[in-house]
Amino acid sequence: MPKNNLPTIFFYSLRLSASAFGGGYVLISLMRRIYTERLGWLTEEEMLDVTALSQTAPGASAVNAAVLTGYKLHGISGAAAAVAGTLLPPLVIMSVLAAFYNTFAEVPFLAGLLTGMQCGVAAVLLHTVLGMTKSALKKPLHAIIFAVFLVLMLVF
């Protein structure tokens, strides 16, 4: 079991950000898998709280989640390490893509890759929700809140 210190937090945040294809919720799904299921650094409830708070606060939820988990694990310096790790992959990757934009714009297999990855992202999101509902829906009231919000989200 890796120790929870600054280099490890930086490294895990970097890895999470570098593998979160599709943005916020996907990163949170991956975060839950690593921090909750594999390392046991955060409980299922804490992970849900991190998700709720990072969605409520303005800004990219991936960065918000990095600040929260980093702070929870190692105070302000932990938050800084987590944010640095989260920023680096998109910064480097998108700068490279921007530099070679004219070559990248007409890649023939991009559409197939995109649709395939969407199927994978959909599966990851469903898998995450199924895992989270176990600790989030404990009372009938919770199921009602879930249903009401779901209808609101889908209709508007």
Added chain:
Amino acid sequence: MLYFELFLQFFLIGALSFGGGYASLPLIQKTVVEQQGWLTFTEFADVLTLSEVTPGPIALNAASFAGYRTAGFAGSIAATLGCTAPSCIIVSILAVLYMKYRQGDLFSNLLTAIRPAVCAMIFSSFAAVASLALFGTSVFSEIALSMLNTVSLLLFAGALLLLGTKTVPPAAVIVLSGICGIILF
């Protein structure tokens, strides 16, 4: 000063985009395409596509891309830092409050009540992506059973089964689905 302008505009985007991800797109588009003219609309649409196939949050991807196209790598850094700064400030305060009050009745009751809503948000995000991947549209009212792409459905089911075994990390499942997509579509 272009670097400062990039930092400032993305600072505002970071501070004002509630709801994250796709909810922040109209704001980014308005600033980057319409007001500042840093990207054309086609370039902006390409950033969205590239965001789908590259890791990382969409707002940060847009910031790096627009920053680089406008002022090189330093511009990319300025835009990224601008976009991140509001989150760091606001969420650090939230984190301190959370650690201090999460055992308190009011705060913990509030969080317990929000948790099902969080599940609903992720579920609706799943519904949107699944509708695009399986039916080719993100408008739910347009969905008809005849539009169902069976290849996508099989790929989705396969990915879900693979995740259920807990032997393959989710990121690898997504990349694998993308590779299957190149071969199958």
